[in-house]
Amino acid sequence: MSQTIRVRGLEKSYKELKVLRGVDFEVARGSIFALLGSNGAGKTTVVRILSTLLKADAGTGVVNGFDVAAQPAKVRESISLTGQFAAVDEILTGRENLVMVARLRHLKDAGKIADDLLERFSLTDAGARRVATYSGGMRRRLDIAMSLIGNPPVIFLDEPTTGLDPQARLEVWASVRELASQGTTVLLTTQYLDEAEQLADRIAILHEGKIIVNGTLTELKQLLPPAKVEYIEKQPTLEDVFLTLVGADSKDPR
Ligand SMILES: Nc1ncnc2c1ncn2[C@@H]1O[C@H](COP(=O)(O)OP(=O)(O)OP(=O)(O)O)[C@@H](O)[C@H]1O
Numbered sequence: 001m002s003q004t005i006r007v008r009g010l011e012k013s014y015k016e017l018k019v020l021r022g023v024d025f026e027v028a029r030g031s032i033f034a035l036l037g038s039n040g041a042g043k044t045t046v047v048r049i050l051s052t053l054l055k056a057d058a059g060t061g062v063v064n065g066f067d068v069a070a071q072p073a074k075v076r077e078s079i080s081l082t083g084q085f086a087a088v089d090e091i092l093t094g095r096e097n098l099v100m101v102a103r104l105r106h107l108k109d110a111g112k113i114a115d116d117l118l119e120r121f122s123l124t125d126a127g128a129r130r131v132a133t134y135s136g137g138m139r140r141r142l143d144i145a146m147s148l149i150g151n152p153p154v155i156f157l158d159e160p161t162t163g164l165d166p167q168a169r170l171e172v173w174a175s176v177r178e179l180a181s182q183g184t185t186v187l188l189t190t191q192y193l194d195e196a197e198q199l200a201d202r203i204a205i206l207h208e209g210k211i212i213v214n215g216t217l218t219e220l221k222q223l224l225p226p227a228k229v230e231y232i233e234k235q236p237t238l239e240d241v242f243l244t245l246v247g248a249d250s251k252d253p254r
């Protein structure tokens with residue numbers, strides 16, 4: 001069984017608003033899976049159900065072999081969740097934040113764990129500085145590092161780079177790739193097509209409560225025929241695929 005996450009027929013409504021109408025997907029161990037969707041598509045709802053923070057109305061979710069409804073404690077031991085708002089303490093240094101979390105989790109060698117993570121996320125030089133002085137990208141990296149303490153096999157990243165500048169996004173992307181290369185299974189949500197394009201082994205588009213496509217970037221691009229402009233073949237971008245499938249009219253009007 002190489003699927004670390006299995007979701008079948010997931011449904012969820014908030015009062016009369018039907019957000020999820022039968023969501024199905026699987027995520028292979030050690031891979032990066034991007035759940036792509038417009039504002040309000042239900043991405044965070046899926047992540048909250050899989051991280052046991054919210055109950056589904058119907059359907060099943062299995063994470064690391066445990067059912068999210070029947071074995072929530074086991075699921076929680078298997079995951080870490082990083083949301084858009086970093087949970088770092090500004091007054092402490094980066095290293096102190098990491099040491100604090102390692103101690104809270106009753107791990108031995110909290111200092112060594114902190115130093116290893118600082119190095120892995122290119123924060124060694126910044127480790128002794130208060131987080132208040134960090135850039136957005138450094139904070140996000142520290143937040144991801146903190147969520148890795150205890151080596152959870154599965155990590156959920158809900159819009160990991162929203163609000164970051166291009167350089168900071170590249171830094172976070174590098175950290176996420178590094179995670180997956182070490183065997184962590186990553187489920188990330190994003191509204192950024194380039195993020196999915198750059199990072200994900202598989203991309204699924206959540207639209208009107210269902211997964212309307214799910215495949216590798218190459219598979220998704222094959223859904224649209226390449227356009228021939230003069231003698232140069234123009235391959236469709238993921239944005240073309242997304243807008244064709246979702247409909248340009250449902251794009252956020254901001
Ligand atoms: N607790 C709640 N009560 C009522 N409605 C909710 C609740 N949480 C989410 N919703 C609604 O459910 C829909 C899906 O929300 P969700 O946060 O899952 O979307 P999303 O894809 O994560 O969006 P975004 O890209 O803006 O983060 C939205 O219309 C939202 O307003």
Ligand SMILES: [Mg+2]
Pocket residue numbers: 043044045158
């Ligand atoms: Mg969201």
